[in-house]
Amino acid sequence: MTAPKDLSPMHSRGFIQKQNNLDAIRAIVKERQAWNTLLRDEGNFNDFMERCSALLEYVDKLKLDFDDLSLVHEAILEHATSIENELEGYNRAIDDDLAVARQVQRALLPEASGAIASAFDMAIFHKQLAQVGGDYYDFFYLPGERHAIGVYDISGHGVSSALIMAFLKAQFAHATKRLDSPGAIVDWVNRSAYSFLREVRRYATVNFVMFTDRFLRYVSGGGYGLLVRRGTPRSFNRVSNFIGLRIKPFHEFELPFEEDDVLALYTDGMFEAQDASGEIYSVQRLNEIVVKHSEEPVQVILDRCIEDYTRFRVADADDITLIILRRCA
Template identity: 55%
Template sequence: MTLDEILQGRDPDRLSELSREDLHRLFWMYKGLVKRVERDTAYWQATNDNLRTAYERLDEQERELARAYQTIRQDLEIAQQVQHALLPKDHPEMLARFEFSVYHKQMTEVGGDYYDFYRLRDGSHAIGVFDISGHGVSAALIMAYLKAQLVQTMEQVSRPRDIVEYLNNATVGFLREVRRYATVNFVAFGERTFRYVCGGGYGVLVRGGEVHTFNKGDPFIGLRRRAYSEYELPFETGDVLALYTDGMVEAQDSAGADYSTRRLHELVRANAELPANQILQRCLDDYGQFRRVDADDITLIVLRRRAA
């Protein structure tokens, strides 16, 4: 009986029948198996040690990421509080003259849409609506920068065109350096009219059932130095004015169609007899049913002139 026959038959009781030569073969086969087992054991032990070290490093990195994420969350919460504080609060003088309602929503914790109410040097009231390019913290920082620049601008000039030109000239170098720009809608109210400057912003006036859209042909703030145009429209008791950024009208439905300025303007016109807050809510309800998901910051302001 040979060693190969015994191994094939798997009968260890017949090992005594092996020749001396086969016993030697069996011995060295066993030694080879022992070495292979030792080598494999050492390999897997080293692999396990490496994996253990890797998992320990991953755990430490996960803890570091968790700490970093917590820090970022805290910073974003503070930034959100700061940006919220920069937005206008109740404006009694504006409320005495206008009925208005505002919807303002940032896509993330902070964003680039910004609006504010102003009292100009000549005593008139004004509203500014801005949309800074980009999203998140960078856009929010630009927004804070523009707000600070506007405060200085108001001390120098009072006409809407002069205000926007002064602001653009003061900020264009910085904005081009950081590759950002901002749309602008600046509206100053007179006794029976308003004057506006529109650089890429959106505005619509509903008066006597007719829709008058803003002329938005002027450049965005931060693109280049040039003169801005100023326009005047009548704005009397009962007239409705809506100012907004592109976040709503460029939102899409599940088929990829835009919400559109035409749809929003028609809603404002169709509901122009309602109070300002109800007009705004009708617009938001319609938008909510239409859009698939918010893709940008949204600002919508609806105003109606009160009776003198």
């Protein structure tokens, strides 16, 4: 509880005197008999005039105080308006920068073309939680006329993750020109980027898949992959570490991958979303949809996955990347 403020004796006496003056004037004005008595008594009349004069001085002072407060109020409003306009300008500049960043990030994401487009039927869903984000994918052409796909998820969201995405994209582009196996490529990128990623406290999941005539070889560190071959699913072995977490070898695995086989590559964005009851969308649920529709065109498989996820979740909770591809003849 807050103690009441102490009024100084001077302040109290002044207030009481003003109140007495007001009460005396009010009594005389309301009562005709009191007014007549006042006019007949010079002493009372002079006292009344003094009270009126004192009250008028008090009213004038209040008016001056009010005028001063009005000026202060106008100054505060003017300053607040200036701050608001300045903040709006900053927000517009930030929005403009983010719009440019979003366009740049979209431009960094490749379209399937050339040998990759000829080798695979492919459908892609890519959505950032904010205007820019840390999910990305890329296509690579390796020595020996081989090609590869990489799917990555940088920790965090927003501009910082998008910048690290661009940094890692450059690292992988350099590595794929020098090395020819998924394990060696991812290991080189990890060693090259490790100190920087530790400094900025970021890491990245990775799915790096290289295709040969009848097989695929992959490294999976935190990413997700599902191969459906003649109706039988085979999930990627995710034992490798994330890029930027530690320096250790990345495990490389091989699976048969021939005509009409289907491969799904995806990040964990869907599996952080919840329905109205708090249940999380599961990897098993997504994989079952891929298997169920694996005989259909890849765009249909992708659409069925996104439709089911959209019906399930209340809102997105993370960036999302899902790629469905089928090997052509």
